[in-house]
Amino acid sequence: MKFKDILTNKTDYFSIGQEITSRKFYLSIPVSNCLVDYEEYYEIPKACFDQYLEKPDSALEFVEQCRIQQMDHLLMIKPGSDRGTAC
16 A cells, blocks of 8 residues: 655644555544554544545644544554554
């Protein structure tokens, strides 16, 4: 998978963009485990992508749900056994 960030919110630590091959839209958050820092990618509909692009603050509730692992069913890449925690 190849992810292309369109907007990065450096204050609230999330990005939105599009996966190039599948053309699916995503919101990503940084996570960290004992070995590495990485991003988790959550699939979002085009309507949410457009809304978050126009008003990034409108994504904050969804971002928080991702951080506390309530949106795992939307993960584009399932985590391994040493899953990180949100940064």
